[in-house]
Structure formats: structure tokens, C-alpha cells
Amino acid sequence: QQQVKQSPQSLIVQKGGISIINCAYENTAFDYFPWYQQFPGKGPALLIAIRPDVSEKKEGRFTISFNKSAKQFSLHIMDSQPGDSATYFCAASSSGNTGKLIFGQGTTLQVKP
Amino acid sequence: DTAVSQTPKYLVTQMGNDKSIKCEQNLGHDTMYWYKQDSKKFLKIMFSYNNKELIINETVPNRFSPKSPDKAHLNLHINSLELGDSAVYFCASSTPSGIQETQYFGPGTRLLVL
Numbered sequence: 001q002q003q004v005k006q007s008p009q010s011l012i013v014q015k016g017g018i019s020i021i022n023c024a025y026e027n028t029a030f031d032y033f034p035w036y037q038q039f040p041g042k043g044p045a046l047l048i049a050i051r052p053d054v055s056e057k058k059e060g061r062f063t064i065s066f067n068k069s070a071k072q073f074s075l076h077i078m079d080s081q082p083g084d085s086a087t088y089f090c091a092a093s094s095s096g097n098t099g100k101l102i103f104g105q106g107t108t109l110q111v112k113p
Numbered sequence: 114d115t116a117v118s119q120t121p122k123y124l125v126t127q128m129g130n131d132k133s134i135k136c137e138q139n140l141g142h143d144t145m146y147w148y149k150q151d152s153k154k155f156l157k158i159m160f161s162y163n164n165k166e167l168i169i170n171e172t173v174p175n176r177f178s179p180k181s182p183d184k185a186h187l188n189l190h191i192n193s194l195e196l197g198d199s200a201v202y203f204c205a206s207s208t209p210s211g212i213q214e215t216q217y218f219g220p221g222t223r224l225l226v227l
Contacts, residue, residue, distance in 0.1 A: 034215075040206065043117070043203050043218030044156065070210060088152055099207060100169055103156040 006094050006104025013111050019077040021107045023090035026071065030092040035064065035075050038087045080111045116140050117219035121206050125225045134189045134222045136204030145187040146205040147179060162187055183211055193227045
């Protein structure tokens with residue numbers, strides 16, 4: 001299976017709160033899991049990425065948690081800010097597969113002031 | 114000094130027409146991609162070229178034909194446009210494929226077929 005399933009579809013969080021977006025995959029050959037952030041009218045941009053040899057990766061307020069046995073990974077945005085309001089995509093790929101990224105369906109995050 | 118650029122930004126055309134979208138990257142990358150983002154924001158890869166060689170060709174209608182004149186350019190030509198082709202098309206580039214480097218996306222071309 002090539003799918004990556006992402007939830008929720010949309011999320012509203014108060015400023016300062018924690019935003020959590022979840023993804024699940026089926027293909028055990030996937031070994032690279034990036035998150036992309038897309039602002040309205042712009043192209044997606046890499047936010048943070050993880051490989052399955054670690055269970056967590058943190059960059060500033062953004063953390064990826066990875067559960068290899070459950071085939072799930074999630075993005076946590078701490079101290080969410082209105083400037084974080086965007087669409088977030090999880091993705092997955094397998095090494096040697098020509099760099100092909102399989103994207104989740106996207107989550108539209110709105111952070112209220 | 115735009116990294117990945119696309120032209121045009123907007124494209125409005127009639128059904129049945131033929132149109133092209135151009136993409137250029139100045140990052141020195143070897144691999145370029147075309148993605149389609151539909152009205153529900155779902156992002157799906159269409160094609161990928163590595164050093165002018167086609168390496169990914171998803172189940173895309175034959176009406177779509179990519180062309181890579183050199184490794185810095187990847188154009189997308191669409192014949193006999195249909196209503197369902199309306200979407201945002203993104204070009205992206207990365208260092209050699211299979212190494213899972215960051216993909217850098219262009220600003221997108223918003224295509225509306227009437």
C-alpha cells in the first residue's frame with residue numbers, strides 16, 4: 001500500500017496551545033518521513049523530517065514523534081502562534097525509490113489570537 | 114534570486130486548448146518534479162526527471178507531457194485541456210533522487226479550465 005493517512009483534516013487551536021497532527025502509513029519500506037508546511041498561495045516547504053532510527057526529533061517548537069511498530073508519526077507544535085496558521089502535510093518515501101514522496105491529505109491549522 | 118520559479122502564475126483557458134507551464138531552478142539540483150494539487154489540497158506527484166531522464170511517470174493521462182531541455186528546466190505541456198485539469202501545478206527540485214533530500218517547491222501555477 002502506498003497510502004499515508006493524515007488526521008485531522010482541520011484544526012483550530014488557541015494561541016499558546018499545542019497543535020497535534022497525526023499520520024499513519026502501511027508500507028513498511030518507507031524510511032523517510034518529512035513534514036511540509038504550506039501557506040496560502042505558496043508552495044509547500046520542508047518543516048522537519050525524521051528517519052525511523054529515532055523516535056523523536058525536535059526543532060524549536062516543532063517535534064516529530066515516530067512509532068515504528070504502530071506505523072504512525074505525528075507533528076507537535078508547541079506554543080502555537082497565529083503565524084503557524086497554514087496547511088501541514090506529512091509525507092513518506094522509501095530509499096532507492098527515486099525520491100518519490102507520498103503525501104497525506106493535509107491538515108489546515110488555524111491558530112486563534 | 115528565486116530558487117524554483119514557474120511561469121505563468123495563473124492560467125485561464127478554454128477546454129480543448131493546449132498550454133505549457135515552465136519551471137526553472139537555480140539550485141544546481143539534478144532532480145525535478147511536477148506535482149498536482151487539487152481543490153481539496155491533495156498533493157500528488159506526476160513526473161520526475163533526473164539529469165533530463167524521466168524516472169517517475171505516474172498514472173497521468175497521455176495529454177500531459179513533460180520535457181526537460183536541461184537539468185535546470187522542466188516544462189509541462191498539456192494537450193486538449195479538460196475541466197478536471199483545473200488545479201495548482203507545482204514544480205519542485207532536489208539533489209539526486211533516492212537520497213531523500215529536501216524537495217524545494219516553486220510558487221505554483223493556478224490552472225483554470227473553462
